[in-house]
Amino acid sequence: MAASMTRAEIGEKVFFSHIPDPKFKRNLVSINFIMPLDAATASDNAVVPYILRKGCREIPDFSDFNGKLAELYGASLSAGISKVNGWQVIGVSLSGLDNRFALEGEDITGECASLLAAVALDPKLDKNGVFDEKDTELERRFILDSIEAEINEKRSYALSKCMQAMCAGEPVAVRKYGTAETAGLITARSAAQAYRNMLKTASVEITFTGCGDPSTAKDIFTREFSKVKRKAPGFSLIPLRTTADSVKHEEEVMDVNQAKLVMGFRVGDVTTDEEQYAMRLCSAVLGGTPFSKFFLNVREKLSLCYYCAANYDRYNRLLVVDSGIEYANRKTTQGEIMRQIKAVQDGEVTDEELANTKLLAASSITKSTDSPSAMESWYLHQFFRHGSKGGEAKTPEEDAAALCEVTKTQLVEAARRIQLDTVYCLHGGEEGEGASDAN
Amino acid sequence: MQTKTEIITSPRLGEAYRQIKHSSGLEMRLYPMQGFNHTYALFATKYGSVDTCFKTGEDADFVKVPEGVAHFLEHKMFENEEGDAFIRYAATGASANAYTSFDRTAYLFSCTENFAQSLEILFDFVSRPYFTDETVEKEQGIIGQEIKMYEDNAEFRAYFNLLDAMYHNNPVRIDIVGTEQSIAQIDKELLYRCYNTFYNLGNMVLCVAGGFDIETVLETADRMLSPAKDITIERAQTDEPKSVRLDYIEQNLPVALPLFHIGFKADPAGERDNVKNQIMDDILLEIIAGDSTPLYRRLYDEGLINSEFSGDAMSSRDYSFAVFGGESRDPARVRDEIAKEITRIKAQGIDPKLFGRYKKASYGSYMGIFGKVESVASFMLSAHFAGVEVYSVTEMIAALTVDDLEARLKVSFDVNRSSMSVVKP
Numbered sequence: 001m002a003a004s005m006t007r008a009e010i011g012e013k014v015f016f017s018h019i020p021d022p023k024f025k026r027n028l029v030s031i032n033f034i035m036p037l038d039a040a041t042a043s044d045n046a047v048v049p050y051i052l053r054k055g056c057r058e059i060p061d062f063s064d065f066n067g068k069l070a071e072l073y074g075a076s077l078s079a080g081i082s083k084v085n086g087w088q089v090i091g092v093s094l095s096g097l098d099n100r101f102a103l104e105g106e107d108i109t110g111e112c113a114s115l116l117a118a119v120a121l122d123p124k125l126d127k128n129g130v131f132d133e134k135d136t137e138l139e140r141r142f143i144l145d146s147i148e149a150e151i152n153e154k155r156s157y158a159l160s161k162c163m164q165a166m167c168a169g170e171p172v173a174v175r176k177y178g179t180a181e182t183a184g185l186i187t188a189r190s191a192a193q194a195y196r197n198m199l200k201t202a203s204v205e206i207t208f209t210g211c212g213d214p215s216t217a218k219d220i221f222t223r224e225f226s227k228v229k230r231k232a233p234g235f236s237l238i239p240l241r242t243t244a245d246s247v248k249h250e251e252e253v254m255d256v257n258q259a260k261l262v263m264g265f266r267v268g269d270v271t272t273d274e275e276q277y278a279m280r281l282c283s284a285v286l287g288g289t290p291f292s293k294f295f296l297n298v299r300e301k302l303s304l305c306y307y308c309a310a311n312y313d314r315y316n317r318l319l320v321v322d323s324g325i326e327y328a329n330r331k332t333t334q335g336e337i338m339r340q341i342k343a344v345q346d347g348e349v350t351d352e353e354l355a356n357t358k359l360l361a362a363s364s365i366t367k368s369t370d371s372p373s374a375m376e377s378w379y380l381h382q383f384f385r386h387g388s389k390g391g392e393a394k395t396p397e398e399d400a401a402a403l404c405e406v407t408k409t410q411l412v413e414a415a416r417r418i419q420l421d422t423v424y425c426l427h428g429g430e431e432g433e434g435a436s437d438a439n
Numbered sequence: 440m441q442t443k444t445e446i447i448t449s450p451r452l453g454e455a456y457r458q459i460k461h462s463s464g465l466e467m468r469l470y471p472m473q474g475f476n477h478t479y480a481l482f483a484t485k486y487g488s489v490d491t492c493f494k495t496g497e498d499a500d501f502v503k504v505p506e507g508v509a510h511f512l513e514h515k516m517f518e519n520e521e522g523d524a525f526i527r528y529a530a531t532g533a534s535a536n537a538y539t540s541f542d543r544t545a546y547l548f549s550c551t552e553n554f555a556q557s558l559e560i561l562f563d564f565v566s567r568p569y570f571t572d573e574t575v576e577k578e579q580g581i582i583g584q585e586i587k588m589y590e591d592n593a594e595f596r597a598y599f600n601l602l603d604a605m606y607h608n609n610p611v612r613i614d615i616v617g618t619e620q621s622i623a624q625i626d627k628e629l630l631y632r633c634y635n636t637f638y639n640l641g642n643m644v645l646c647v648a649g650g651f652d653i654e655t656v657l658e659t660a661d662r663m664l665s666p667a668k669d670i671t672i673e674r675a676q677t678d679e680p681k682s683v684r685l686d687y688i689e690q691n692l693p694v695a696l697p698l699f700h701i702g703f704k705a706d707p708a709g710e711r712d713n714v715k716n717q718i719m720d721d722i723l724l725e726i727i728a729g730d731s732t733p734l735y736r737r738l739y740d741e742g743l744i745n746s747e748f749s750g751d752a753m754s755s756r757d758y759s760f761a762v763f764g765g766e767s768r769d770p771a772r773v774r775d776e777i778a779k780e781i782t783r784i785k786a787q788g789i790d791p792k793l794f795g796r797y798k799k800a801s802y803g804s805y806m807g808i809f810g811k812v813e814s815v816a817s818f819m820l821s822a823h824f825a826g827v828e829v830y831s832v833t834e835m836i837a838a839l840t841v842d843d844l845e846a847r848l849k850v851s852f853d854v855n856r857s858s859m860s861v862v863k864p
Contacts, residue, residue: 023474025810050746062739067731070796073803097803101451134740142745145766148695154591254693258587290525290535300523303580306588324588352530359532363551367477370649370812 005379005393008218011204011225013232013388016218019209019375025101027109027210028372029217030093031120032380033202034235037088037171043143043178044194047186049079049092050139051131052195056118062135068115073097075112077119084384085315086171086238090198092120095372098212113208113217121199121224129192136188143183147175151254154426158260159322162424165250166264170240172316199228203235203388205380209372234388240316242269244421253429259327260426263337265319267312268417273402276314278414281406283312283319284357285349286340286415291356293340298323304333315384319418327427334423344415347408354408362400369396440464440666442657449830452809456819457653458828463664465640468819469656470648472812478554478649479816482561483545485644485824486637488615489756490542492675495636501675502632505624506610507582507617510539512630514578516546519569524560533557541611542755543824544637549813555655558647562663568634570627579622586616593694593862601700601762601860604685608677611758612684640667644823648815676757681706682856689861697863699770701777704858705759705851710825713754715835718801719847720761724750725797726789726844727780727852728763734780743773755825761851770861778854785848794841805833 007017035045055065069075075096082089096112125131150157160175167173177183206221208214244266270279287294287310298308308323325333343349368374382393394402442462448455456470488509494501517524517537528535533550535557546565550557589595599614606612616622647656683704708716728734728750738744748765767773808814815829822829 021474023472023810026807063731063733063736065731066729067796070725070729070731070800073806074800075803097806101803101806103799103802138739138742138745141742145696145745149766150695152593152694152698155588256693257590258584289529291523291529295525299581303577304584306581306585324584326584356529356532360529360534363477363532363549364534366551367549370475370477 004395007393010218010222011228012230013234014204014206014221014225014230015383016206016221017208017379018214018218019207019379020211021209021369021372021375022211024209024211024372025098026095026372027098027112027208027212028093028095028376029113029116030091030207030376031116031221032089032091032205033198034205035088035090035198035202036235037083037086037174037176039174039178039182041194042088042174042176043182043186044190045088045090045198046081046177046183047136047139047143047191048195048198049081049090050142051135051191052092052119052123053077053079054135055124056115057122057124058118060124072106072108072111073102075108075115081176083172083176087235088176090202092116098210109212110216113220117217117220117224123195125192129196131188131192131195133188136186136191140183140186143177143186144180147177147180147183154256154258154260155322155324158262158424158426159320161250161252161426162262162264162320162422165248165424166318166422167240167316171238172240200230201232203232205383207376207379209376236387236389237315237384240318242266242317244419247420248422250422250424252424252426254426256426256428258324259330259428260322261325261330261333262320262322262424263334263420264422264424265321265418266421267317267319267414268419270317274406274410275414277403278406278410279319280312280314281357281361281403282344282411282414283310284361285344285353285411286310287321289357289360291353293343294321294337297340298333298336302332302336304329304336308333308337327425330425338420341415341418345412345418347412349408349411351408354411358404358406362404365396365400365403447828447830451833452830454809456829459657461657461660461664462666463640463660464667465660465664466644466823467656467660468644468646468823469653470815470819471651471653472649472815475650475812477549477551477812478647478651479547479549479812480558480561480645480647481545481547481816481820482565482645483543483643483820484637485542485642486544486633487540487542488613489610489758490637490674491610491613493636494673496671496673501673504629504633505617506613506621507615508625508629508633509544510616511578511582511622511625512633513537513539513544514582515570515574515630516565516568518574519564519567524564527560527564528557531557531560539615541615543820545820554651555659558656558659559663562659565638566664568631568638570630572627575625575627575630579625582616582622583619586619586622589614589616591692593692593698596690596692597698597700597764597860597862600688600690600862601702601858604688604858604860605683605702605704605760606758607680607684609679609758610677636672639670640664641670642672644820646816646819646823648819649812679757683858685858687859687861689863691864692862694862694864696766696768697770697861698764698766699773700762700764700860701774702760702762702858702860703852704856705754705761705853707754707757707759710756711827713759714822714825714827714832716759716847716851717752717754718832718836719839719844720752720754720851721750722797722801722839723844723848723852724752724761724763725800726793727784728777729793729797731796732793734776738773738776743767743769743776759851770859774859778857781848781852781854789841789845789848791841794844798836798839802833802836805836
């Protein structure tokens with residue numbers, strides 16, 4: 001059994017968390033800057049980690065820097081942007097083999113911690129405090145390409161389009177890289193300004209996950225942040241609309257073979273932990289397992305699709321159902337999805353269904369204890385739940401146990417709050433208005 | 440037949456696992472991992488999409504099967520008279536799945552409790568085929584949608600188009616899921632013939648890693664598995680020319696930037712040598728265009744590649760190739776630059792600094808496998824089908840020399856045996 005997570009505030013709204021487990025063979029150190037998701041700053045913030053990952057003041061050359069990582073037994077540096085609710089998370093992380101496997105006694109863990117701190121807090125800037133022009137130009141283009149490349153993956157593209165249609169005007173609708181227009185305006189100066197701003201004002205979560213000694217990492221980050229004059233307002237989850245006024249319909253035609261149907265639902269006022277667990281379980285009963293209502297009916301019984309899944313976004317309190325289908329079958333599919341939701345609302349959930357869904361959900365939660373990256377993301381999500389005000393971080397085991405406490409009555413109550421908000425369909429455009437619907 | 444057990448240990452890792460030949464004829468690789476809360480089990484047959492023409496010793500003639508049968512069979516195995524295996528797993532809390540690749544079909548589950556019951560379900564449904572005209576027809580609808588999903592997947596298309604361009608006859612060039620036309624030809628008789636040929640315990644392996652108990656596996660196997668019939672499987676050899684079929688192939692799909700894959704076709708070796716060749720090709724991909732090389736820097740700085748650029752090598756059965764892939768506004772330039780760099784390295788030799796660096800990274804990446812339950816089981820599966828023992832792979836890497844890599848570079852990165860596949864808007 002691993003020791004428990006410890007968390008310390010090492011600077012104003014800068015937290016260092018140690019998630020220990022002796023069974024791991026790698027250590028993962030990450031730093032995440034949490035900033036408000038704002039259309040005006042999203043692109044400048046988004047380019048920052050991609051510029052940072054190219055080196056640091058001490059090793060400014062990109063090739064030398066990557067060579068250094070390869071020599072540390074292939075230590076792997078990742079930079080990324082994600083969004084949680086109305087917040088943009090700007091992250092850089094470094095994963096390296098544990099010291100006990102080093103062939104020549106190298107301190108891989110300590111070096112990885114120093115390198116990550118250097119990348120995040122001691123970047124290469126010119127004498128005016130501006131990023132390298134060439135680096136910025138290449139990464140600006142990468143952000144632009146990434147925005148355009150959203151159409152490459154049709155399923156995630158469709159999901160994102162449904163979300164944008166559903167939450168238009170709410171902060172969560174801002175895309176994580178911003179838009180092509182705002183990304184086009186990124187300069188070395190604006191990106192450096194965004195970087196300095198996040199250094200001063202972001203809530204910062206640093207995590208060390210693994211079997212190694214976190215003290216080097218903790219010392220370096222404490223020392224480096226003591227040099228920064230910070231004024232961080234902190235963060236908390238922003239509530240979205242909880243009910244749907246009327247159902248929005250949106251269709252988009254593209255040269256695709258398979259249509260992607262996405263249905264977005266509001267789930268009412270989910271405020272207590274119990275209601276939150278009930279909604280998570282309700283989503284799993286509908287479309288989160290291979291014995292769910294959607295899998296057994298939409299896929300297995302009616303052969304309408306290969307996948308039909310339900311996902312509950314617990315930060316935004318939204319339920320999203322998506323499926324890849326023949327365009328001509330979209331009304332049949334939509335009808336069947338609504339029929340299955342109605343069934344749960346009417347209490348048509350057997351004790352066995354409920355018990356089996358809990359068993360699978362609990363198992364998949366507990367499983368995260370076996371992977372450093374899953375544990376890191378587990379605790380980041382725990383910290384997000386409470387925002388800067390802080391609060392109890394549940395272990396995966398505690399969370400699984402609480403999920404298993406949900407009763408059928410609570411589940412049915414949760415289902416009754418589900419309201420269809422938006423239907424989005426991406427398709428090849430051949431079947432007219434769906435007049436040739438199957439059945 | 441008696442069950443035979445061998446304990447394999449690694450002083451480097453301070454760990455051990457069991458290689459077992461069960462009395463039924465089934466090979467097992469069992470790797471208990473201390474401290475891990477879940478267990479991952481893979482029950483696999485050496486039968487994949489490349490097995491398109493075969494017979495057993497008892498059959499009079501070879502049968503040529505439509506594309507996508509192995510994958511179709513994988514879907515159909517989940518169903519029998521009593522219903523769906525997923526429903527049975529539901530009661531144990533295991534998360535189950537299956538996949539079909541070029542050279543294998545694997546049924547898997549992961550669980551945190553009720554391991555014995557889940558293993559029993561796994562052994563049971565994979566041992567009991569049940570196909571009817573109705574269930575075959577129903578599956579054609581579901582797989583039809585899976586095929587369409589892949590038709591819209593640009594990355595997937597770019598990769599399979601590349602294989603189609605590199606190979607003339609080798610079935611590695613066909614899509615694993617088949618086509619709507621090919622799966623329409625599948626009937627229950629054909630599925631039984633494929634099953635009876637390849638789902639023989641002598642052609643299969645069970646690999647388990649994580650927080651489980653070895654005795655539970657043996658006890659369940661003793662109870663569930665009957666001795667396999669002694670059969671021989673003959674696979675028809677395809678005559679594959681050395682050359683690539685097409686130098687260039689392209690397809691239009693709604694994508695932002697053109698996606699490209701550049702493949703180098705090599706000669707396959709014996710299964711054991713393929714493992715070493717694949718490791719060497721992976722290191723060579725890094726030496727040629729890894730992210731600390733001069734070529735990578737040039738391509739990146741000129742905006743010809745972005746951080747999506749990567750390399751991947753594959754050597755198995757009767758195919759061997761290495762691939763560079765990414766996004767570019769000018770894939771032709773990328774190809775030219777890679778070809779020039781390969782020619783330069785061949786003439787000037789491999790930079791010893793790059794060699795040392797990427798050999799170390801390769802060692803790190805293989806050691807990392809042993810920290811993850813799924814990776815350990817999958818690695819044991821690949822190693823078993825290749826006839827090697829997992830710990831020997833890190834020793835293989837440790838023994839590599841610059842001379843080994845220079846010799847391999849000459850044969851595995853031949854610019855005259857390369858193809859490029861592009862998916863563009």
